[in-house]
Amino acid sequence: MGYVWDFFAVARNADILLAGLGQTMLLSVCGIAVGVAIGGVLAAMRLSGRRTLSWPALAFTEFYRNTPPLVHFFWFFYGLPMAFGLTLPPFAAALAALGVQSAAFFAEVFRGGILSVETGQWEAGRALGMGRARLMRRIILPQAARRMAAPFVERSFELVKTTTLAAALAFHETIYSAMVIVTQTYRPLEVYTVVAGLFFVVLFSASQLAEWLEARGRRAGAR
Amino acid sequence: MTVAGDVVLQVEDLHKSFGSTEVLKGIDLSVRRGERIAILGSSGSGKSTLLRCLNVLEMPTRGRLILDGEAVGKPAAGGATRYREAELNRLRARVGMVFQQFNLFPHMTALENVMEGPLSVLGRSRAEARRTAQRHLERVGLGGKADAHPARLSGGQQQRVAIARALAMDPEVLLFDEPTSSLDPELVGEVLGVINDLSEDGRTMLLVTHELGFAYHFATRILFLHEGRILEDGPPEQVLKSPREERTRRFLDRFTAFRF
Amino acid sequence: MPTIAMPELQFGEVFANIDLFLEACGLTLALWAVALAAGLSGGLLVGLARLSPRRWIAWPARGYVELFRNTPVLVQLIWFYYALPVLSGIQLPAFAAAALALSLNASAYCAEIYRGGIQSVAAGQWEAGRALGMGRLRLLRRIILPLAVRRMVPAFTNRAVELAKNTSVASIITVHELMYTARLFSSQNYIPMETFTVVAMIYFLLIYPFTLASYALERRFAAGRA
Ligand SMILES: Nc1ncnc2c1ncn2[C@@H]1O[C@H](COP(=O)(O)OP(=O)(O)OP(=O)(O)O)[C@@H](O)[C@H]1O
Ligand SMILES: [Mg+2]
Numbered sequence: 051m052g053y054v055w056d057f058f059a060v061a062r063n064a065d066i067l068l069a070g071l072g073q074t075m076l077l078s079v080c081g082i083a084v085g086v087a088i089g090g091v092l093a094a095m096r097l098s099g100r101r102t103l104s105w106p107a108l109a110f111t112e113f114y115r116n117t118p119p120l121v122h123f124f125w126f127f128y129g130l131p132m133a134f135g136l137t138l139p140p141f142a143a144a145l146a147a148l149g150v151q152s153a154a155f156f157a158e159v160f161r162g163g164i165l166s167v168e169t170g171q172w173e174a175g176r177a178l179g180m181g182r183a184r185l186m187r188r189i190i191l192p193q194a195a196r197r198m199a200a201p202f203v204e205r206s207f208e209l210v211k212t213t214t215l216a217a218a219l220a221f222h223e224t225i226y227s228a229m230v231i232v233t234q235t236y237r238p239l240e241v242y243t244v245v246a247g248l249f250f251v252v253l254f255s256a257s258q259l260a261e262w263l264e265a266r267g268r269r270a271g272a273r
Numbered sequence: 274m275t276v277a278g279d280v281v282l283q284v285e286d287l288h289k290s291f292g293s294t295e296v297l298k299g300i301d302l303s304v305r306r307g308e309r310i311a312i313l314g315s316s317g318s319g320k321s322t323l324l325r326c327l328n329v330l331e332m333p334t335r336g337r338l339i340l341d342g343e344a345v346g347k348p349a350a351g352g353a354t355r356y357r358e359a360e361l362n363r364l365r366a367r368v369g370m371v372f373q374q375f376n377l378f379p380h381m382t383a384l385e386n387v388m389e390g391p392l393s394v395l396g397r398s399r400a401e402a403r404r405t406a407q408r409h410l411e412r413v414g415l416g417g418k419a420d421a422h423p424a425r426l427s428g429g430q431q432q433r434v435a436i437a438r439a440l441a442m443d444p445e446v447l448l449f450d451e452p453t454s455s456l457d458p459e460l461v462g463e464v465l466g467v468i469n470d471l472s473e474d475g476r477t478m479l480l481v482t483h484e485l486g487f488a489y490h491f492a493t494r495i496l497f498l499h500e501g502r503i504l505e506d507g508p509p510e511q512v513l514k515s516p517r518e519e520r521t522r523r524f525l526d527r528f529t530a531f532r533f
Numbered sequence: 534m535p536t537i538a539m540p541e542l543q544f545g546e547v548f549a550n551i552d553l554f555l556e557a558c559g560l561t562l563a564l565w566a567v568a569l570a571a572g573l574s575g576g577l578l579v580g581l582a583r584l585s586p587r588r589w590i591a592w593p594a595r596g597y598v599e600l601f602r603n604t605p606v607l608v609q610l611i612w613f614y615y616a617l618p619v620l621s622g623i624q625l626p627a628f629a630a631a632a633l634a635l636s637l638n639a640s641a642y643c644a645e646i647y648r649g650g651i652q653s654v655a656a657g658q659w660e661a662g663r664a665l666g667m668g669r670l671r672l673l674r675r676i677i678l679p680l681a682v683r684r685m686v687p688a689f690t691n692r693a694v695e696l697a698k699n700t701s702v703a704s705i706i707t708v709h710e711l712m713y714t715a716r717l718f719s720s721q722n723y724i725p726m727e728t729f730t731v732v733a734m735i736y737f738l739l740i741y742p743f744t745l746a747s748y749a750l751e752r753r754f755a756a757g758r759a
Contacts, residue, residue, distance in 0.1 A: 053619050113733075116694065116740045118701035120712055121733045128725035133542065173330055174376035174435075178442060179366030180389040181358065181427045188393055211605035218705055225607060238615040246604045246612060253603040 059235040060244045071244040071248060072229025076145060078210045078224060084149030085209065087158025088248075096161055114154035121214050127219045140221035144213070152209045159205055163198035164190060196267065203260045207211070207253055224248065281306045281477050282327065282368075282446050286352075286459075287336035289322055289501075298501035300336070304446070311345035311509075312481045314498035315524055318394060320481040323498065324448050328368040328477070329361050340364060341445070357439030366394050369444035373451040375431040377423040383410060383434045384419035389519045390442045402441075414465045433467050441470075447471075449480040455496040465491075485528050489513055497521045543724050547731045550718065554735060557714035561739070564631060564700040564710060565637075569693055571636030576643025583648050594644070601641035606699050609634040631703035639657040639696050646688045650681035683754060690747035697740045711735065 060067070078137070095107035127143035138146075167190050175185040217225035228245045232238045274492050282304040289297040296319045304310065314320050325331040329338070329345070335352040339347045345364055348355035381457065387406035391397040398407075410416050413433040423431050432452055439447055449468065453461040465487050472491065482488055488495060488509065495512040497505035497520075503520045505512050516522050547554075582594035601609065613630040654677050668674040704713035711732060719728035 052527065112741070112744070113737060116698075117733045117736045118698040118712065120701045120704070121715070121729055121736060124716065124719075124725065125729040125733065128719060129729045130726060132723070132724040168376075170372060170374050170376035172376065174378065176330060176362075176411065176436070177328060177365055177372075178369040179362045179364075179394045180390075181362050184393055189378055193378075196380075207603075214605040214607045215702070217607070225605075225611070239612075239619060242608060242612045242615060246600075247606045249608060250600060254599060257603065268555055272547045 053239075055240060056237055057240050057244070059237040060231065063231040063235065066227045066231055067224065067244070067248070069222040070222060071252075073221070073227075074210070074213050074223040077141065077148065077216060077221070078206075079214045080145050081148035081152060081209050081213060082206055083150030084145060085156045088149060088153035089160060091162035092153060092157035093164070096157065097164060111154040111157050114151050117156070119147065119151045119212050120218065122151050123215050126150075131244050140216060140219040144216035144219055144221050148209065148212060148216075151212070152205065155205045155208070156202070159198050159201045160194075162201065163194035166197050167193050169233055174238075199267065200264055203257070203264075209259065210253065211249070274454045277400070278305055278307065280304065281340070283337075283339040284327070285325075285337040285339070287326060287338070288334045289319075289326055289331060290334045294341050295334075296501050297326065297333075300501075300503060302496075302503065304479070306445075306477055307475045308477055308494055309472060309492050310479045310494045310496060311492035312479060312496045312498060313483075313485070313488065313512075313524070318498045319501045320498050321450050324370075324479065324481055326451050327448060328370055329356060330365075330370070332356065340367065345477050362394070366390070366442055367445050369439035369442055369447045371432070371435050371439050371447070371449045371452050373454050375423070375428070375435045375455075377431055377435055377438070379423050382422055383415060383426065383437075386423070386434055387437045387441045390438065395442065406437070408440055409440050410434070412440070412470075413437045414463075427460060428456045432456065432464045434468055436464075436471075444476075446477045446479065449478065449482070451481050451483065453482070453484065485513065485525070497524065499524075534646070537743045540729055544727045544731065546722060546724055547718075547727045551731075553718065554711060554714060554732065557709065557711040558735065558739065560628070560708065560710040561697075561700050561712075564628070564635060564703060565693075565697050568635035568696055568700070570638045571638025572643040572692070572696070574641035574691070575636065577647050579644035580647030580651070583644060584651060598644050601638050602645070606634070606638055606703060607702050609638055610702055610706050627703070627706050627708045631700075631706060631708045635696065635703070638699065639692065642692050642695075642704060643689065646685050646692065647681075650685035650688075650726050651677055653684055654680050687747045687751045687754065690743050690750060692716055694740055694747070697743070698736070701736070707734045 092107045092111055095103040096111075098104055123144060124145040127138060127140060131138045131143070171193065172185065172188055175189045180188070213223060214225045216223050217229065220226060222230075224245060228241045231241050235241070280303050282302075284300055284302045287297055287300040287302075288295065300323060312320050312323065322331060326333045327338070333354065335354075337354065347359065349355040361433070377383075378389065381389065384403070384406050387409055388399075388402040391402040391405060392399065406413040407416065407419060410419055411437055415437070416428060417434055418426060418430060418434075423434070426434065436452075452468065453464050456464060461484070465484065468478075468480070469487075469491055480488070480491070490509075492509050495507065495509050496503050497512060497516070497518075499518075499520050504518050505516055512521065513525065516525065576666055579594050579597060582590050583598065585591045585594075610631055613625060613634040617625050617630045617633065651673075658676055658680060659672065662676045667675070700710060701712040704716060707713065715728050715732040719725040721730070
């Protein structure tokens with residue numbers, strides 16, 4: 051079969067692609083920050099023991115965990131601003147969608163970690179006369195954090211992959227940059243092969259690093 | 274203030290229900306300073322529940338709890354009592370508890386476990402907390418294990434750290450809920466030895482146990498709990514050797530191997 | 534300060550055209566079903582390959598799984614969209630590319646579920662089976678998989694949910710499923726807020742039963758273990 055691969059077309063435009071990768075990373079880091087902040091609030095609401103707080107938080111997390119992120123990207127970019135006669139820059143809309151959607155998942159990570167700490171630990175702290183906040187900070191969270199680490203990393207990787215959907219809002223991240231290069235070179239196969247390779251290298255090495263750190267943490271924890 | 278013999282802890286008409294099952298059906302108990310009370314009773318009779326009501330880890334459904342002459346909580350509708358979080362924390366700081374499952378903090382060393390209460394509840398300085406923690410660890414024979422994490426300690430050692438942790442708060446009353454029940458038989462002795470040594474402090478202690486021999490020597494008073502009520506209450510001689518109730522006799526008969 | 538007009542929402546217009554969206558659900562469900570079926574069957578093969586003691590079987594399987602798990606699903610869809618005509622030499626509909634990419638994606642994730650489930654079966658079960666003189670395949674079919682499946686079912690349900698959400702990405706390579714229809718409708722009628730809200734609800738109604746089922750299964754599994 052006569053397809054001739056030409057990766058030079060990609061190499062010549064490497065700067066565009068790398069700039070896109072930079073934007074992907076920026077959006078990822080901001081998305082994680084927003085997601086963790088909102089997710090923390092949601093987890094606290096769900097664990098509050100008050101229905102007026104826990105039910106809305108439950109409805110929120112269930113809704114965002116069970117609907118496609120792409121819908122939310124469009125909702126925040128086209129839907130929300132147009133209803134109010136505004137415009138949002140793609141980055142802001144993508145960040146809002148990503149933050150809200152991942153918050154639902156981060157909330158579950160936090161809640162799961164906290165609930166996984168045995169009730170005996172709560173009781174031992176209470177028996178010493180510790181208040182709720184101090185008990186949480188000194189006894190529960192340090193133990194929960196260890197168990198949250200792995201699912202937290204997994205969720206963060208999912209988030210990085212989800213940022214690519216911002217291309218649909220014409221945000222100049224990796225995929226959108228790839229689309230730009232394709233229109234110039236008409237070498238889609240080469241361009242997207244390189245893009246896949248880029249993501250693979252970044253995510254795979256990051257996951258190996260996370261695994262290694264986790265194993266080290268486990269060993270340190272088992273002292 | 275701390276006269277031996279005055280009443281340190283008192284409960285009046287204490288009831289506790291879980292859902293529709295009533296576990297404690299009206300307990301009246303007056304504990305004098307320096308008393309060592311062993312609580313006996315068959316499984317499910319409400320021993321743990323009673324103990325956990327004394328430091329309000331379980332909220333009593335009804336009844337009054339009086340520590341050092343001060344009623345805990347405010348009366349509410351229907352004989353219930355409303356407790357404020359801060360008040361409960363103050364109470365628990367004065368009533369120590371040792372659990373069957375130790376419940377040591379696994380992310381802290383033995384020393385840090387013992388330091389935690391004085392440090393974060395009593396507001397002691399780090400240096401002072403460290404000093405007293407070390408002293409209490411030595412008291413339970415674990416001065417050399419200060420830097421070990423719980424996972425590196427045997428069950429008996431863990432329980433001794435837990436006792437040191439409770440002692441570090443210098444509680445007026447110390448509660449033990451079957452402190453040796455989850456230990457291998459050969460480790461029971463070292464923990465009971467430590468508890469026995471505490472007798473010389475004159476500290477008020479309540480101990481739920483199935484070790485009748487130990488209860489006989491250790492306790493100044495024995496309660497026998499049956500279906501949520503105190504059926505027997507008296508000195509060890511009397512309760513263990515000539516119980517008033519048929520129920521108590523039947524319970525004691527099951528411990529044939531038990532010698533005084 | 535700019536004045537912000539309170540929105541006048543026109544959900545009526547979306548609901549007047551609801552049949553448009555419900556029809557589009559057909560393609561969404563088709564994608565979902567194809568990929569799920571492929572994932573469950575292909576994943577088993579890949580999962581077993583990963584567990585093979587022979588490196589020349591286990592390593593390519595691992596490479597495949599890692600490749601699909603460490604790249605965004607959008608990249609996978611676009612890649613097959615362009616690659617399929619080149620590699621096969623014939624023009625195929627976008628649906629084929631989407632179905633293939635999502636199937637391979639699902640197989641990679643399902644392989645990990647199979648592998649984890651099989652590995653979670655205690656070594657004693659393998660030994661007990663071998664002591665009865667069972668061969669490896671028979672042992673797997675009669676003892677190990679039935680034991681492992683119970684633990685894997687919640688994970689598969691979870692994967693089905695993720696997969697359903699992934700089908701929406703096919704809209705970017707012009708598969709006329711639910712999300713594509715929504716984008717088209719909202720740009721023609723200038724009511725994106727209403728459209729995407731309703732479409733999100735439709736997705737929720739399609740997907741949430743699976744989540745509820747996985748909760749129920751997890752509870753049952755937790756109770757059975759106790
Ligand atoms: N949190 C709870 N919710 C519901 N029921 C409970 C709870 N805690 C205890 N119970 C019930 O209350 C009864 C008394 O329990 P308790 O633990 O006080 O008994 P016990 O005398 O300590 O028994 P054991 O010797 O087995 O420790 C039991 O029937 C138990 O099932
Ligand atoms: Mg008990």
